[in-house]
Amino acid sequence: MKKVSQYLVLVLMSVMTVSATAAGQDADEIMKKSHLAYYYAGDDGQAEVTMTLIDKKGKERGREFSMLRLDLEEGGNQKYYTYFKKPSDVSRLTFMVHKSSGGNDQRWIYVPAVDLVKPISADDKNSSFVGSDFSYEDVSGRHWSEDNHTFVKEGELDGKAVFVIESVPKEKYKGFSRKVSYIDKTTLLPVKEEYFDKKDELIRVFTAEKIEEIDGIPTVTIRSMENIKKGTRTVVDFAQITYNVGIQDNIFTERYLKTPPRNFIK
């Protein structure tokens, strides 16, 4: 009798372990696919971006820039090129990122007023991107392997069937202590993300405001990030999106920072 019960406990325990691992793998897999769908659409891409920064009193200020992206490997290294058009006092300012999925990213900025190209640091990925509520990491992506993901449940959000996944950084991280993602089951794009700080208070909420199919690829064309604590919000509108336009690697060099490539930047 005793043996039987011991055996039962053993079986139960192993079943639980197996299912837990399965869910864990599921969550990792979902987050990986979502990351690829969101950050690596096509082999390259081009867009006209309008960013609206809304402060807590509702006052708005805008930024407009053209953006080029080239994927060197799926889920791996990427290059970004940004050409600012507005605000007018920073027009012609350009910015470039060589994203390295393993090590540190490299960033350069060209400051037209003093005609100078300057490498700028990328140590703090959590810092704000051009003063918006998006961080550099939100723009170029936080690698899925940096967090432990747990499958919470399947659910529904705004009429979409979603996976709800909770992510906790493996190493202590300033950006968040916990993140809850709602991943669209069909497109695998994140529909909503909630970021919590170390007091476990909600600090930021990402929302995919509009998802459209561009060249057959589901794309978030309007996204927003709300900073709950500060009461600020940033809305980013991607227009004239095109994928697989044949952007060359040599565009992402110092030469083109000073003189933008006319065939891509209007």
Place this chain on the structure above:
Amino acid sequence: MKRRITEFSIKYPWTVIGIAVVITAFFAMQFPKMKVDTDPQNMLEADEPTRLFHQFTKEEFNLYDFIAVGVVNEPTAFTPDMLNRIYDITTEIEEIDGVILEDIMSLTTVDDIKQGGGGSLIIEPLMSEKIESQEEADYILGRIKNSPILKGKLASDDGKAIAIFIPLESKDVSHRVAGQIREITDRFGGGERYHIAGLPLAEDSFGSEMFVQMAYSAPAALLIIMLLLLAFFRQMRIVMAPMIVAMMSVIWAMGLLILTGNTVHIMSSMIPIFLIPISVLNSIHIISEFHDHYKRYKHKDATIRHSINELFVPMLFTSMTTVAGFVSLALTPIPPVRVFGIFVAFGIVVAWFLSLTINPAIGMLISTKALRNFGKADDSHGPLSKVMHTFRDLARRRNKSIIGVAAAVVVVAAVGLTLIEVNDNPVKWFKKSHPIRQADIVMNNHLAGTYMNYLVFESEDADYMKDPQVLGYMEKLQRELEKDEVVGGTTGLTDIVKKVRYELFGADSARAAIPDNQIEVAQMLFLFEMSGGDPDDLFKFVTNDYSKSNLWVQLRNGDNQLVQRVVDRGNAFMASNPPPEGLNIQWAGLPYINIEWQKQMVTGMRSSLLSSYLVVFIMMIFLFRSLRWGLISMLPLSITIMAIYAFIGYIGKPYDMPVAVLSSLTLGLSIDFAIHFIQRLRMIHARTNNFNESFHEIFEGAGRAISRNVMVIAIGFIPMMFSTLVPYITVGSFFLAIIVVSGLVTMLLLPALSVAFNRTLLPVIKKATGKVADRASGRAA
């Protein structure tokens, strides 16, 4: 009227006591609803422009009131161990409730703009992770000294002191947060010393300690007064009556204050301690009179009737004048002072009424047996009488010298009054040995200061603040303000632009200047936002549309006088160097608010003192129906106020809030002695119609009653002198001085004057007619 009240109390003592107890219970039930408020900002009206502008500035630039933690270590605080400890401490402080964690300024959180590898520009925290070597520690200190934004603020140049600035959701959590920080530093700390400073902490901690003081001072005053009365009258049951009157007056006044929705502020917390000694005064006169005459009348009711009859007019007038002194505070523009004045006045009215009812009622309830020895001890040979007789002899024989000395005091005091310096600083409400004072001294010695004022640059146009002309003007103003040694440093948009430009060009000092075109300014600022600079850091100095900018002016000392000096310097510069077209510059900040309310307090107190002085003078003329006596009655309080304030001027004690409020009290109380002395001297004279006889008698019963009152008030305030809070000590010790001085003036100068001018002041009436004759005969019967 008076007869009816007294008769009712004599006939139905239990009913009177019962009603009083019910009303007292009702007011006591309000106490749990008490709301505390220690914010000196509330010294100003809620819609006061200075206050609104400060609030606007805080919102516009996302500023919070902050407290500062200082770490001091010899020979240096910059060792890997120490810095790693600060790393841990900061991490723990971030988790305290009420702390704005994003805005904490510590080595581990504050961004530094610097050169990275490959000539890159980096903006990152000075110390983003724990360090291992001394070189790293030295490097961090070097970075702080190199940055105009951080120099002197986060660490002293000699490396002995490091500061952490902790912004708070609201000022009223400072005391609690400071306590939690102390737990953390105790846990992590080694040999180094930790200090916690800042105006919000001083203000909030004052509130908590205030209640300890209230809970201790008020009962202590009651106890001391009770013991003193027991020594005077040697009859516990009789002494209970004034105690009950005092307690009830306090409960009624505080109960009504709470019931009417007023908060208990620094000022109103002093109501009990003021009311207790004042409210026993009338009772002491009644009991003294009862004591002196009981053996003659033998019947309680007859003795009570006599005492009340004799004292009704002087009691009414002394209460009315004290009320006038306090009510005049209602004319000040400072809400807490108004509340204080009105409710002390209310308490005095209550005390007056209760004295007339509770005293007779309790007197009736004491068994005749218990009173059989009451008043038997012959007071006219007691020690008090001996003192009174000495005074009588002095006033008679040396009346000219006394008048001469008084005149000399007035002259010397007039000079002293011109030396008065108006000054205040909430941090100095604590004794020098208090940790908050110590922290203030140490941190402001080492660092750029824990007091923060702001100069807000405003314009209508977006991007206005990027104009090199505007930034150039701001820079000149900064250099001008920094000439004052109290200014530990200034930080503005200028410093960010200059620092970015300096680092962009590879740490080229020649480039650490405002560029001459607006596009370049704009791109420097954009570069700051692009290279990892926290936009929130930027927007503490400029609004996001660049129409307004905020210059931080850090001060090492929060004394209003010194803050005023800095403000004056800035204003003078702006007057002689007009700012660019379309630019408006205004001050904000807690220290600035403090100087604003102090200004209002000084002018407010002046007009309140003058008006109550006038009202009391008119009342005196009316009471004595004589301009001459009216003038003389004003002498004790006039000389006392002059002498006390001259003393403040001579010793260099700053004229601050408690000192200012004392003037009204002095006025209300010193006049009482004069009223009792003059009124009763004239009543005696009406009876005796002989100056020598009247002069002899006034130093007996009335003299003893007045000197008992002097002692009660003087001693009743002594517990305040042992407080840990300076305003309480000030009030306690000055009260002692005020009462002793005005008692002396009353008992020496007034008799001396009456001797010198007895023919005009107290003439012998040849034919006793009318009322005087009636009274005289009534008395004799």
